[in-house]
Amino acid sequence: MPIARESIVAEQLRLLMKSPFPIYAAATTAVLAMVVLRHDIDPVILDGWGAVMLAWQAMRLAVLYRFRHTEVADAGAIRWKWPITILMSGSGLLWGLFSLGFYYATDVEMRVFMLFVLTSMLTGGSVSFTAYLPAYYGYLLGATIPIIASFLTHGTEASMLMGAITVVYIAVLVIMARAANRSVTDLIELQLEKAALIGDLSRAKEAAEQASRVKSHFLANMSHELRTPLNAIIGFSDVIRNQLFGPLGNPRYLDYVTDINHSGRHLLRLVNDILDLSKLEAGAVELASDRIDLHQLVAECMSLLRTQAAEHHLTLAIDMPSSLPCIHGDELRMKQVMLNLLSNAVKFSWPGGRVSVAAEATPAGELTILVRDTGVGMTEAEVAVALQPFRQVESSVSRRHAGTGLGLPLAKSLVEKHGGTLRVTSARDVGTTVTVTLPAWRVMPEPGAADFRFAAAG
Numbered sequence: 001m002p003i004a005r006e007s008i009v010a011e012q013l014r015l016l017m018k019s020p021f022p023i024y025a026a027a028t029t030a031v032l033a034m035v036v037l038r039h040d041i042d043p044v045i046l047d048g049w050g051a052v053m054l055a056w057q058a059m060r061l062a063v064l065y066r067f068r069h070t071e072v073a074d075a076g077a078i079r080w081k082w083p084i085t086i087l088m089s090g091s092g093l094l095w096g097l098f099s100l101g102f103y104y105a106t107d108v109e110m111r112v113f114m115l116f117v118l119t120s121m122l123t124g125g126s127v128s129f130t131a132y133l134p135a136y137y138g139y140l141l142g143a144t145i146p147i148i149a150s151f152l153t154h155g156t157e158a159s160m161l162m163g164a165i166t167v168v169y170i171a172v173l174v175i176m177a178r179a180a181n182r183s184v185t186d187l188i189e190l191q192l193e194k195a196a197l198i199g200d201l202s203r204a205k206e207a208a209e210q211a212s213r214v215k216s217h218f219l220a221n222m223s224h225e226l227r228t229p230l231n232a233i234i235g236f237s238d239v240i241r242n243q244l245f246g247p248l249g250n251p252r253y254l255d256y257v258t259d260i261n262h263s264g265r266h267l268l269r270l271v272n273d274i275l276d277l278s279k280l281e282a283g284a285v286e287l288a289s290d291r292i293d294l295h296q297l298v299a300e301c302m303s304l305l306r307t308q309a310a311e312h313h314l315t316l317a318i319d320m321p322s323s324l325p326c327i328h329g330d331e332l333r334m335k336q337v338m339l340n341l342l343s344n345a346v347k348f349s350w351p352g353g354r355v356s357v358a359a360e361a362t363p364a365g366e367l368t369i370l371v372r373d374t375g376v377g378m379t380e381a382e383v384a385v386a387l388q389p390f391r392q393v394e395s396s397v398s399r400r401h402a403g404t405g406l407g408l409p410l411a412k413s414l415v416e417k418h419g420g421t422l423r424v425t426s427a428r429d430v431g432t433t434v435t436v437t438l439p440a441w442r443v444m445p446e447p448g449a450a451d452f453r454f455a456a457a458g
Contacts, residue, residue: 010074011188013081015131017067022128026091026121027057033098033117040105053094060087081134088129089138095121096146103154118143119169126173130180140177144170212281230268237261273406276336277389280413287330287417291444294327294369295320298357301338309346309355317356324359326444327367333414338371340407341434345373348432365440372433378426387412387424408434418442 030053034046067080099118105111122143129136144166151163237260240248248254279285295318302316309316327334338357345355353374361367378386389409411434412422419439426432 004074006078007074007192008185008188009081009132010077011192012132012184013067013077013084015184015188016084016129016135017064019128020061020064022124023057023060023064025124027054029117029121030054030057030098033114036113037101037105037110040107040110041101042104045101049094049098053098056087056090056094060091063087081132084132085135085138088135089142092125092139092142092144093146095143099143099147100150102147102150118147122169122173126177126180130177131184133177133181136177136181137174140170140173230264230271234261234264234268237264270406273410277406277410277413280410280417285333285417287333289328290331292327292329292331292334294324294359294367295322297331297335298338298359301335301342302357304339305342305346308343312346312349312353313351314346314349315354317354319356319358321360325361325367327438327442328444329418329438329442333417337411337414337436338369340411341371341436344407345371345375345432345434349373349375353431361443362437365443367438367443369436369438370433371436372431374431377428377430377432378424379428383424383426411436 030050034050037046063080063083067077067084070076095118099114102111102114105114122140125136125139125143129139148163148166148170151159151166154160237257239245240257241254241261243254248257276285298318298320302318306316342355342357349355355371355373358370358372359368386408389406408424415422415436415438419442421437423435423437424432425435
């Protein structure tokens, strides 16, 4: 994605003004030079230069703190590019004026010291100031033009050679600075692109979450509006089907009313599943804390599905030890979990197959419930699809049974709401096993056992 040039320049300026260390280094070096050169250069000139240098560095420091603490937006940062460039150029020029004392120093060691100071400041500037090239060029030219002019005008062969060497040195510094600036600019562009991408993803995530909240809120509010007419359809069709006010006459009417009743009940189950899943997504489901006897709960669910199982010539079996402890949780929701799992097992089993429910307490104190069938089964990829809301595995059996694909995802969400896990293992044309694991703190102690386990879990 294209990045605005203004944003890049603003970030370059922020890097340039990131640390006050170069300012402190320049001031310290200036004081050191004044001390070392006091006996070789006129103190009045040296002290005057030092006073201006320290005042200039103080101005740079003031601008740096003002920039860092007030200019956050790109437009505000860019307004400082010329003041910063002027300050950097002036700082370089002061070092260039310092170098003019080269021929005033009588001691060779002092001349070497002055050249060392100047090259050190130029090299340090190459490291610190190349983030923003205009400021660096101003600093470099200000520091080198006076000494080059001094060398070239002095007239001796040695000075002319020194001037030529300085020009080459400047050219090398410029090449290095441009390469460093290119690397810095590339890095800035990558960071800005990353920040823009993160911003886009964050906004997209917020929009999706907002849409999900609106959807869940809408569906939750539609609960009464959807259920009321469905309950009326089911209730009145029950009255007619049972002929409470006398016979209907034509037996075909009874068939039609029976179809209306079955369709209404089916539609009500679908509506309830959609609303329940929406409430779970919105965090609007509060669990009751009931004492649940799993033997009784499973038996009730099996009884509700016995007619449907008989139509498919299926065998229903319960394999649960009599010593199985009770659990505490929301009985209505756990019954909903079992009904969904058993309904799927019956629905997708071949005629003459077997559907069973087993349960056991684990050594870790957890409780596992296993719902097995000898049905069509699924591949690993199809299991992942089946666990997603509103998705159904494509098969000849699934096409014969209309639905929303919410039974398994809803059961998984309700189990996780209880602090447990739901895992599906399956194989094509072999069958499916759904394992529900409830945590130890959901398992109630046996009669006569210490009560601390349940109390601590609550």
